[in-house]
Amino acid sequence: MSQKEKLLKKIKNSPRNVRIEELVRLMEYYGFVAKLSSKEGYFFTTPKLVGKILPRSAPIPHGRENKVLRVYVEKCLEAINMINEEK
Numbered sequence: 200m201s202q203k204e205k206l207l208k209k210i211k212n213s214p215r216n217v218r219i220e221e222l223v224r225l226m227e228y229y230g231f232v233a234k235l236s237s238k239e240g241y242f243f244t245t246p247k248l249v250g251k252i253l254p255r256s257a258p259i260p261h262g263r264e265n266k267v268l269r270v271y272v273e274k275c276l277e278a279i280n281m282i283n284e285e286k
Contacts, residue, residue, distance in 0.1 A: 202228075207225060214276070215269050218260075218267070219259060219260055219267050222257055223241060226278075231243040236256070245282070247282055248281055257275065
């Protein structure tokens with residue numbers, strides 16, 4: 200099992216315990232470009248899904264735990280599923 204598959208499995212099994220670095224790394228594995236905006240967080244774009252609805256952003260978490268909200272993780276997983284369906 201490759202690192203990409205291990206990270207995807209880990210995030211699917213526990214979407215509440217995902218650090219922003221892990222989410223950005225996973226999205227980059229699948230061809231997304233992560234652009235950091237100081238106000239909004241990370242924006243993910245890819246030429247593979249032109250014209251499709253993508254997750255707008257994943258805000259940079261703050262606080263002690265430093266975890267991404269589950270809603271944003273699930274939206275990113277949906278975008279990854281769209282890419283896997285097109286293959």
